[in-house]
Every structure is written in C-alpha cells, then in structure tokens.
Amino acid sequence: MKAISYRHYGGPDVLEYGEVRDPKVGPDQVLVKVRAAAVNPVDWKCREGHLDAVLDAVFPVIPGWDVSGVVVRPGAAVTEFAAGDEVIGYCREDFLSRGTFAEYVAAPVRTLARKPRTLSFEEAAGLPLAGLTAYQVLVGALEVGRGETLLVHAAAGGVGSLAVQIAAHLGARVIGTASESNHAYVRGLGGEPVTYGEGLAGRVRGLAPQGVDAVFDTVGGDTLKTSANLLAPEGRLASIADPEVVGYGGRYCFVRPDPEDLAELVRLAEAGVVSVHVQESFPLERTADAHRLNQEGRTRGKIVVTVDRESEEGAAGAAG
Structure with a gap:
C-alpha cells in the first residue's frame, strides 16, 4: 500500500x-x-x-x-x-x-x-484527537459547569475551537484568545475573543474583573503565569502544552483514546453542537x-x- x-x-x-x-x-x-x-x-x-x-x-x-x-x-x-x-x-x-x-x-x-x-x-x-483533548480536559480535569467563566487559549486552533464549542454547550461563558483576524470566527463558535500578546491580562480582566473560574491552556510558557494570575479564588488551571503547569497548582493533561468519549463527540456533532x-x-x-x-x-x-x-x-x- x-x-x-x-x-x-x-x-x-x-x-x-x-x-x-x-x-x-x-x-x-x-x-x-x-x-x-x-x-x-x-x-x-x-x-x-x-x-x-x-x-x-x-x-x-x-x-x-x-x-x-x-x-x-x-x-x-x-x-x-x-x-x-x-x-x-x-x-x-x-x-x-x-x-x-x-x-x-x-x-x-x-x-x-x-x-x-x-x-x-x-x-x-x-x-478525534482534538475533540477528545477538549472534552477530557473540560469534563474531567477542569469540570467546567454552567454559569462559570472559562478562558481558552488559542481559541481558533484545532483543540481550542472545539473547546469553545463544548464549553458553551456545557453552559459556560467562554473567553478565547485569538488573533484579530480570527475574532469573528471565535464569536461564531460561541466565545468572546480577546487578542493575545502584551496586555492580555488587562483585556481579560476587563471582561472578567473577578477573575475566571478555569483556564484551558494550549500554549504553555509565559502564558501559564499569566493564566494563574487571572484565576478567581478556587479557580482551576489545566495545560496540554506544558507540564510546568503543576508548579502553578494546575494539571497537565495528555489525551487518551476512549470509545465512550469519542461516541459522545459523535453525538454532539450530529446534534449540531460541534463542528x-x-x-x-x-x-x-x-x-x-x-x-x-x-x-x-x-x-x-x-x-x-x-x-x-x-x-x-x-x-x-x-x-x-
């Protein structure tokens, strides 16, 4: 072959x-x-x-x-x-x-x-991979619930775009970092876009003055420190990009194959929840x-x- x-x-x-x-x-x-x-x-x-x-x-x-x-x-x-x-x-x-x-x-x-x-x-x-990653972090590691505010980094990317859609379906308010050219795309997914880069913390604080309940990091590095400082009391932080997240009190997540989780993603796709x-x-x-x-x-x-x-x-x- x-x-x-x-x-x-x-x-x-x-x-x-x-x-x-x-x-x-x-x-x-x-x-x-x-x-x-x-x-x-x-x-x-x-x-x-x-x-x-x-x-x-x-x-x-x-x-x-x-x-x-x-x-x-x-x-x-x-x-x-x-x-x-x-x-x-x-x-x-x-x-x-x-x-x-x-x-x-x-x-x-x-x-x-x-x-x-x-x-x-x-x-x-x-x-499969991006959807399972988003689903397992949101439902398993972060336990995102209705009425909470979630920050998703790189919200226009493969994992980020699915995380925005799934979190919105779970009833969360979703703030997503993205370049200006992708802001309309992130809005269409159900998120509130903010431009990443210098001044990010201030822009997020402008949308969530009390801090965010959870952060889904897909970038790592300096983004982790910024993310930790944006958390509300008892806020949760998870990263799929950088194991150093543990030092900030968060969880490092690596996706695993799971036929039940994958079947749930299929159901969400067929229901029009995720694309x-x-x-x-x-x-x-x-x-x-x-x-x-x-x-x-x-x-x-x-x-x-x-x-x-x-x-x-x-x-x-x-x-x-």
Whole structure:
C-alpha cells in the first residue's frame, strides 16, 4: 500500500511517500480504508523525536493518529464493527510505527467510533484527537459547569475551537484568545475573543474583573503565569502544552483514546453542537507540506490529508 513514512527523526524532509507492507490485522484490531487523516502538532513533535523518552519508535514509522474511513475487515475478536461501516478514530498505540497517513490502517477497536453522519470524511478526521483533548480536559480535569467563566487559549486552533464549542454547550461563558483576524470566527463558535500578546491580562480582566473560574491552556510558557494570575479564588488551571503547569497548582493533561468519549463527540456533532473547520486539505503525497503548515502554529481549525480511493482490486488484496 501507499503511505507516508520516515526512517529516522528529523524535519519534514524525512517524510517519504511510497510503498510499505500492508498492515496485519490482529484479533482486537479493525482494518480501515483511510479516507482522511488530520494533522496534529504531536505528529511533527513525534517526527522530530520529542516524544522519544516515552514512545519507542519502530522504524520506518508511519505517522498520524487521527483517521476517518471505512471498515474493510474487523479482527477475529471484534464485534462492534462490520465491513462497510464508516468510522473515526484516535489510533494511538504506546509506540510509533503504524499510523494513519496511509491507504490502510489496522486500528485498535478501543480507538474507534462510528463516523458522524453530519460531517464529511475530511471534517470527521479532525474530530478525534482534538475533540477528545477538549472534552477530557473540560469534563474531567477542569469540570467546567454552567454559569462559570472559562478562558481558552488559542481559541481558533484545532483543540481550542472545539473547546469553545463544548464549553458553551456545557453552559459556560467562554473567553478565547485569538488573533484579530480570527475574532469573528471565535464569536461564531460561541466565545468572546480577546487578542493575545502584551496586555492580555488587562483585556481579560476587563471582561472578567473577578477573575475566571478555569483556564484551558494550549500554549504553555509565559502564558501559564499569566493564566494563574487571572484565576478567581478556587479557580482551576489545566495545560496540554506544558507540564510546568503543576508548579502553578494546575494539571497537565495528555489525551487518551476512549470509545465512550469519542461516541459522545459523535453525538454532539450530529446534534449540531460541534463542528470542525478544515483550513486546508492536502493529498497524501504532500503530507510534508501539511506538516510544515501545521508547524507554523497559525492554523484555524484543522489541516487534513486526504487519501484517494483505491481500485477494487487493491482493496480486495488488502482485505484478503
């Protein structure tokens, strides 16, 4: 099958497009014909070796954890899905090797849910990792409730945009940092935009003089200190970008695959509560360009890689 892979850590230029062996399908896995795979910051961080201390890399590595596609064949122990089902998944394992930037992926069944009927394959590919991150931080770590005020950093980004929508659905008032060009977008999501950068604390205080009840940090660094100083008494702080948040009394959060949480996101998508904005879509062979764009850090919504349909002969061969 065709796939993107890398044989050693490095920049976008280490990504190669070409033939790799078809995936084997274990008893608890599902062979999925990939229609689209979203790009996330963790993809280039893995590619550059930043997660080498916690994730073994079995080279060549096929990158990518987000997927939307069609089930070709379930593994012997899988009863949840059948051939032809449209699915999405956050297909993370505890090592790097068998990712989603490929024509097929053997996805652990625990990472999958049915694709939202209301989203295209490209939109649906952007939901799992970012949506699970937003949902698990808001509901689990921060326990955001009705009537509370939440500050979301980088509110126009992949995780931030979904966090704004989910928090608004939970009944919270949402203030979101964003560039001026993204203010209308953040308002459309249900948030109150403020420009990030120098003077941010004053601008947030102007909207929430008593402080905010919770902060969802996606940036890290100096933003953590600013965020801690903006909290109301008993306020909560969580970061997905910087473990130093613990030093400010907050929680560091790393998303995990959860089929029940993913199914809830599907329900919210089908109810019109959350949507996924695709900024740009690239063909599989241009995955390196998609990585470069994502690494610039100015994405509105998601960047997606699309995978063309194979011939029936190719699909039959992979299913055999």
